[in-house]
Amino acid sequence: MSEPPDLEPDPVPEAGTHCPYCALQCGTILSGTGETGVTVRPADFPVNRGRLCRKGWTAPEVLAAADRLTRPxxxxxxxxxxxxxxxxxxxxxxxxxxxxxxxxxxxxxxxxxxxxxxxxxxxxxxxxxxxxxxxxxxxxxxxxCMSSAATAGNAAFGMDRGLPFPVTDLRTADTVLLAGANPAETMPPLMQHLDRARLVVVDARRTATAQRAALHLQPVPGTDLALALGLLHVAVVDGLHDQAYIAARTRDFEPAARRAMAWWPERVEETTGVPASALRRAAHMLAEGRGAYVLTGRGVEQHSTGTDTVAAFINLALALGLPGTDRGGYGCLTGQGNxxxxxxxxxxxxxxxxxxxxxxxxxxxxxxxxxxxxxxxxxxxxxxxxxxxxxxxxxxxxxxxxxxxxxxxxxxxxxxxxxxxxxxxxxxxxxxxxxxxxxxxxxxxxxxxxxxxxxxxxxxxxxxxxxxxxxxxxxxxxxxxxxxxxxxxxxxxxxxxxxxxxxxxxxxxxxxxxxxxxxxxxxxxxxxxxxxxxxxWPCPEAPEPHPGTPRPFAVRFAHPDGRARFADVDHRGPAEETGTDYPLYATTGRVLAHYQSGAQTRRVAGLLDAVPEPYVEVHPDTAARAGLVADGQALVSSVRGSMTARVRLEPTMRLDTVFTPFHFPADGRANLFTHAALDPRSGMPEFKVCAVRLDPLPGATP
Known part of the structure; x- marks a missing residue:
């Protein structure tokens, strides 16, 4: 057969485009050639406003990867x-x-x-x-990535769009709840839009985002749904819910509220480890400011209960009268670029x-x-x-x-x-x-x-x-x-x-x-x-050019009756509990220097130098009980398999929890031990919690 027609455009001196990594899709301007090298500078685009993270600044280096595939x-x-x-x-x-x-x-x-x-x-x-x-x-x-949030969003609003409002709207908020999201590492340019907000961060780890929070709620992995139910309980019992909004713009509030009544703060504390006083404070912070947003990320979505957990956080946002108003809303921080x-x-x-x-x-x-x-x-x-x-x-x-x-x-x-x-x-x-x-x-x-x-x-x-x-x-x-x-x-x-x-x-x-x-x-x-x-989107074809819809829920939700739906959901534990043989919870996530499976970022020298190998983050006392020392090598094992990781001692970790990034191949794959239990509605696997043990790597030295 003949060669295909040349449909790619001729090289140009400069191109306005977007970063190839996360879903912020920061605006960038590229210049240079394949021979001289490509350079990047940030564009004045709304989501990044002239800023880039470390991955964005180094993205052109992948274009010249030494092992680039160039032949079938x-x-x-x-x-x-x-x-x-x-x-x-x-x-x-x-x-x-x-x-x-x-x-x-x-x-x-x-x-x-x-x-x-x-x-x-x-x-x-x-x-x-x-x-x-x-x-x-x-x-x-x-x-x-976010199938649980998509499923919950479709059920609640009749439509799934990660953020049903522009990122720049976050700048008006007094309080932002980030549930299972660590944008300080995964989406650094987003943080400029959160500068003036008080952050309430729900995360089992004290992440870079949690370090900037006014309030950090640190639940046992796999208990986020109980925590969300407790927040709704406080909102209703303390009269923080917006009854006029609920009556005018939603349906099915009563079953959801009845379910939350069983999750009083002290019961939530017993299940999650989050103090009842902190739970009450979080609910009041969201309700009493001039504007608030509830945002979820992979930490609460990548579970076999992910859809129900997101639905519970949506319930909280709806009860406070936020989605579709100028006072705030609910959104999901979509991960991948597209x-x-x-x-x-x-x-x-x-x-x-x-x-x-x-x-x-x-x-x-x-x-x-x-x-x-x-x-x-x-x-x-x-x-x-x-x-x-x-x-x-x-x-x-x-x-x-x-x-x-x-x-x-x-x-x-x-x-x-x-x-x-x-x-x-x-x-x-x-x-x-x-x-x-x-x-x-x-x-x-x-x-x-x-x-x-x-x-x-x-x-x-x-x-x-x-x-x-x-x-x-x-x-x-x-x-x-x-x-x-x-x-x-x-x-x-x-x-x-x-x-x-x-x-x-x-x-x-x-x-x-x-x-x-x-x-x-x-x-x-x-x-x-x-x-x-x-x-x-939605941006339908019309006799006159449609302006697009940055805020699709401003007047009505996408269900036929225009009302959002509360979900009647209840907490259930993770698919796998800890025990004598596997006494610790493991959770996984991203780090600032790498992206997804690392196939691109591990080919950028500066990023690989920053985080060159897999590691396990563990409390010093937990490490000592397992016979581990700082910078030593450990096996992180579940019933499915084991990964090899460098030990990092972190005193802010929960004693019952370890963390590993998932960007590395071979024996450093965190997904060698993760659980494939699926959310029955979204098909999301339970990446974020499973039972593991820690052991020193035989023959390894620090």
């Missing part, structure tokens, strides 16, 4: 990955996909996407899975573009019409992310997997089990720009463009649609994900025109597919974005 690779008979032509790689993939499908059926093929993919890539990936592969088996690593847009346009197992439910006949008919197929040709819902990974290679599970923009060998819970499932596949294909731990185990590796080499759009945590712009041309043998999907689809017998390769063409189709959906982008265009318009 196919595993040879002797087990090595060898360079081949694109035609050979794509022919190999297509032939093996067809062979698997012919033998085992379409659901023997699966796709695993990523929350860092552009909207265009996420959209075309979902279309490719459902039409070219004809499989229902597609999900993405965003399921591991975690919001990535789940809106078809990567999730149960959704179609525009945030449409896959089981809704009207949604299926609309999207099928845009795609030029019959509604019955669209597969039904498939497995959620961990369920999909856990089924790989089994008799009833997928035998072939395509991975775009994800590294599940490091990021999935019970990682050793997932690694075995990946190894059992008949075919593993990974599209990436560096040899991630997952790519190294693949049968075929496809080198794709990086963020500074491509055009597209992303949607940040506020629901603001952003333009990614290219500064550089990619290396000669590197193709865009859109081109890869197009080429594979054609080889699988699909019409070439069904899979555009120009991002602007894909976005035009995405606009049509999203029209009328919850996440309606139909009124947004590249022309409007390039002209500098700031547009938040």
């Amino acid at each position: 690779l196919v595993r040879t008979r002797d087990g090595h990955l060898a360079p081949v032509s694109w035609d050979t790689a794509l022919d190999t993939v297509a032939e093996r996909l067809v062979a698997i499908r012919d033998r085992h059926g379409p659901d023997a093929l699966a796709v695993f996407g990523g929350g860092g993919l552009t909207n265009e890539k996420a959209y075309l990936l979902g279309k490719f899975a459902r039409l070219a592969l004809r499989t229902s088996q597609i999900d993405y690593n965003g399921r591991f 975690g919001q847009g990535g789940r809106e346009h078809g990567q999730k197992a149960d959704q179609l573009p525009g945030y449409r439910p896959l089981t809704d006949p009207a949604a299926r008919a609309h999207v099928a019409g845009v795609w030029g197929v019959a509604p019955e040709d669209l597969p039904g819902p498939g497995r959620s992310a961990y369920e999909l990974l856990d089924a790989l290679g089994s008799d009833q599970g997928p035998r072939g997997l395509l991975v775009f923009g994800s590294n599940p060998a490091v990021s999935a819970p019970d990682a050793a089990r997932v690694a075995r499932r990946l190894a059992s596949l008949d075919l593993l294909v990974v599209a990436d720009f560096v040899p991630s731990e997952t790519a190294r185990t693949a049968d075929v590796v496809l080198p794709v463009t990086q963020w500074a080499e491509e055009e597209g759009t992303l949607t940040n945590l506020e629901g603001r649609i952003l333009r990614r712009r290219a500064l550089l041309a990619p290396p000669a043998q590197v193709r865009s994900d859109l081109q890869v999907l197009h080429d594979l689809a054609v080889r699988l017998g699909e019409p070439a025109a069904r899979y555009p390769v120009a991002p602007s063409d894909v976005f035009e189709e995405l606009r049509a597919a999203s029209r009328g959906g919850r996440a309606d982008y139909s009124g947004i265009s590249y022309e409007r974005l390039d002209a500098g318009e700031s547009l938040h």
Whole structure:
């Protein structure tokens, strides 16, 4: 086959774009070339206001990674990955996909996407899975990010948008509750918007954010739901709730309030370890200021009870009369760069573009019409992310997997089990720009463009649609994900025109597919974005250009009756309790220098120097009981497996809790010991709590 047309733009001297990491999507300006090196400076964009974190400042270094993937690779008979032509790689993939499908059926093929993919890539990936592969088996690593908050938000408000208000609104708050969120390390530029607020931080650790708090509530891991119920109890009993707002804008308050009545502060203290006096103080701080926000993060969401826990914090915000008003609100601090847009346009197992439910006949008919197929040709819902990974290679599970923009060998819970499932596949294909731990185990590796080499759009945590712009041309043998999907689809017998390769063409189709959906982008265009318009979805197409909706709940919520719903939820403990053999709770999280599985940040010298290896943070007394010393090596073990980590003594840690970051590979993977128990509604694994023990690493010296 001939080489694909050159659809990437010519190099330009300067490009206004956005940071490739978290969902703040800080505005940046890139300059330079591949030969001279790329430099970055912050733009005066609302979320970062001329600031960047350490990761943002060093992001261009990944563009010049020494082990950048620049040629397609196919595993040879002797087990090595060898360079081949694109035609050979794509022919190999297509032939093996067809062979698997012919033998085992379409659901023997699966796709695993990523929350860092552009909207265009996420959209075309979902279309490719459902039409070219004809499989229902597609999900993405965003399921591991904020699926619990999305599920709870949809139930409460009728719509899921990380922040249903601009980040800049936080500057008006007197008090902000951060539940399971550590933005001082994970989103440093956000902290400038919290400078004047009194912070109430709910976290089992005394994080960098907790150190800046007016009040730090430090519960036993896995008890955040009890704490949220206790806060609602205080709000109701002490008369802090907004009865007029509850009557006018909500429903189902009474069952939720009755449930909270069983969680008086002293009972909450017994369950969580948080003093009753601190609980009462927190509730009054939220209620008595001129403005307040309740924000949740992964710490309360990554549990088998994550949806109910988020719902309980939403209940608190609703009871105080905050969401949809100028006094405050509720929001979720979305993690991944396009975690919001990535789940809106078809990567999730149960959704179609525009945030449409896959089981809704009207949604299926609309999207099928845009795609030029019959509604019955669209597969039904498939497995959620961990369920999909856990089924790989089994008799009833997928035998072939395509991975775009994800590294599940490091990021999935019970990682050793997932690694075995990946190894059992008949075919593993990974599209990436560096040899991630997952790519190294693949049968075929496809080198794709990086963020500074491509055009597209992303949607940040506020629901603001952003333009990614290219500064550089990619290396000669590197193709865009859109081109890869197009080429594979054609080889699988699909019409070439069904899979555009120009991002602007894909976005035009995405606009049509999203029209009328919850996440309606139909009124947004590249022309409007390039002209500098700031547009938040929903932004429907109209006779006059729609201004976008930065505050969608200002007048009514997205349920048909316009009212928000309280949730009747109750506390239950984690899936795994501590005991004699595994006496400690372990929790995991991010650190300032690294991001997600670390595949990018571990390739930046300055970031790796800052945190070069995995560590376990433990109270000195707990360490002494386990025979550990500062800077020694420890095994952190659960019934599933063990990781190796350097010991850090931290006197602010709870005596019953240890912490490890999850950014490291091999024996340093925190997810070797994490629990894969799933939230029954969101499919979120229980990353944030499991039972472990600490032991000195045999033969290790400090």
